[in-house]
Amino acid sequence: MSLFQIDFGGQKEHKVIGIDLGTTNSLAAFMDLTGPTVIPDPQGEVIVPSVVSIPEKGEPIVGHAAVERLITHPERTIFSVKRLMGRGVGDVQDELKLFPFHIAPDSDTVIHLELGGKKFTPPAVSALVLRQLKQNAKDFFGEPIEHAVITVPAYFNDAQRQATKDAGRIAGIQVMRLVNEPTAAALAYGLDKRQNGVVAVYDLGGGTFDISILKLHDGIFEVLATNGDTHLGGDDIDNLLMRIALEDIASEWGVDLSSDAGAVQRVRRAVIEAKHALSTAMAAVIEVHHDGKSYRRELPRELFEKLIAPVIDRTLTPCRDCMKDAGVTPDEIDEVVLVGGSTRIPLVRQAVRNLFKAEPHTELNPDEVVALGAAVQAGILSGHVPDKLLLDVTPLSLGIETMGGIVSKLIHRNSTIPASAAETFTTAVDGQSNVLIHVVQGEREMVRDCRSLARFDLKGIDPLPAGMAKIQVKFLIDANGILNVSAKDLRTGKEQTIEVKPSYGLTDEQVEAIVLESFEKAEEDFSERQLREVRVEADRILNAVDKAKGDDAYMDLSDEERAGVDQAIAELILAYHGSDHNLIHNKMDGLNQATLKLAELMMNTAVQGLMKGTKIDA
Amino acid sequence: MEAPPSGYYEIFGIEKKLALDVEGLQRRFYERSREWHPDRHARASAEQREFAEQATATLNDAWRVLRDPVARAEYFLTAAGVKTDAKKTPPDLLEEVFELNMALEEARDGDTGAKSQVAAALVRFTAMLESLDADRGALFLRIDLGDAAAIPALRALLDKRKYLQNLVRDARATME
Incomplete structure (x- = not known):
């Protein structure tokens, strides 16, 4: 190849951003020459609360504006949807007691939230948050952003990861990589400066808890083990305080507020404020005003700590198990990193200090550190960070169901990903044409105690005597932690057809349907925006012409010319109140034509004035 | 590609x-x-x-x-087509295993003397496991040098190791 054939400009490099799609808050960041930086919205706000409200009419409301509607429109406003990602209705009974929104009946494999007669899946709701972040990034860079790295809790299972990826697809984002949140945090801290060492990342967020232990080796971040609880976080502390406040209120006022969704949100906000205050103050007040009544309760930190101690204790067992799996003792851990808003709680810091016998890192904002790490990973994928590499693990063992409902493990937890395993299957009866493989995730021996992941149906096997067919199935957990299955007929060497039935989550077709629907919606949205924009333009012109009518030059026009201007104005106003943005454009052009002479006269006057002025000044 | x-x-x-x-x-x-x-x-x-x-x-x-030397040896032998037989009690362990099972049964019935007998057996078996791991290295070298007779010896060592491991694990579980 000659030098000139090398294509320097052909492949314009697309920007890749990092997104922390959190239970409570979401944000995006990007990598520039100085390092990872957060992306603000046009108002300068970095955080987009992960709250979505569906109004009676118009587009969904996302973020800060939606937070207000938690109180005014609780039955139409969704929060903490991350807790529902990749889950069935049977998994989330505890959450549902606290959620004011309704769940549609057909929610066994995918939860459907019912809001104002419309149904939304958790990935579709998350997609609205992602779309907002995407829009913020577009406003910030002045160009559309379509590629992102999205973070997930390290302990997310296959279905939860897939649901996150689906959300990206629905939002029109190409998800370059799913990265585990604690690993991202380690990247953000740039702890590889110390070259070698062992780091523990303790990540207590709004709804999930993760612990990861990593080994650093000249820029390689190798995860040794990870553990956690996808149902443990700041939300649990809020719920604990809420129960107390609601009971107090019931006995003080004689009113049970728990069925009044708006009031419950008011109480939620009050306890969260108190919780935040207690991270720095020795006492806080839970204060609720509702229906002309007031509730006030003093909460000393000591009592708060006594109340939340059981929640924090629940994080310690995963930490110990993780150290055991990583084969390290607390003394061998060189650094500890704290991630997630809940790690601001002094008792949490104390617990971490006691367990790891090390002073935890808190230099970076725990709300931002995950997004910053995602941006570093985006930089790695774009080839801008050549010296760093992340080697992550799968948090849960993968197995298949065998005789008697027993699990045969194929890939063990804490295996570095991508990881693979191959297994050969055959038929049990003569002429059998398909084989069904049930894949599960979890550490227990029995299928019923593990999480069903999917059923893979090997179809179209050549009819042969029992045991003659040999189908080799390859299970591969990719770098996103998501399972891919392929199969080959060892006799013929041909690819074997597989039909996948996910146990939880959307099928590919369902995601596609949502994507299509949102494209149609996007088109509607687009023409609405075009209309809005052209009206703003028309307003500007009408105002300008109105002003010009007061100018001397207007009187220099002939009667005919003045009538022409008035006619053009009337036509534009008529079009303005319609919904055809092209017509408005036409009429704007018409008005411009009708006022050409006027504009010319005004310009001349202005120039003459300017020349006179020059003379005077000189 | x-x-x-x-x-x-x-x-x-x-x-x-x-x-x-x-x-x-x-x-x-x-x-x-x-x-x-x-x-x-x-x-x-x-x-x-x-x-x-x-x-x-x-x-x-x-x-x-x-x-991992054990996983490596298993992989090596499987690739060489050598079959495993880990379920069978190794002949030189028959007597000791029989005694351990007796003691375990008595321990379950609350015999404290039997309990210390089990504990002593566990110490012995654990020591045996350690000496097997020490022998492994020599077999590795012999096989690497082309000594085909060492292959069945390694297979037997791995089978015995697996058997002992299961035995120790089950005995510990019973004692808890």
């Missing part, structure tokens, strides 16, 4: 030896990860990305197996 090798020694590009320098293997693992990891090829063609994923998956699987 050719598919990456699926053999564990081949993916590392090393000789099929049982005695391995694990530190050297780790260095090679990091080197090849830097070269092949999918994160390094995110913007490459679909074909290259497929290669990166397959190669890295095999590399990771291989590192997991080859760094």
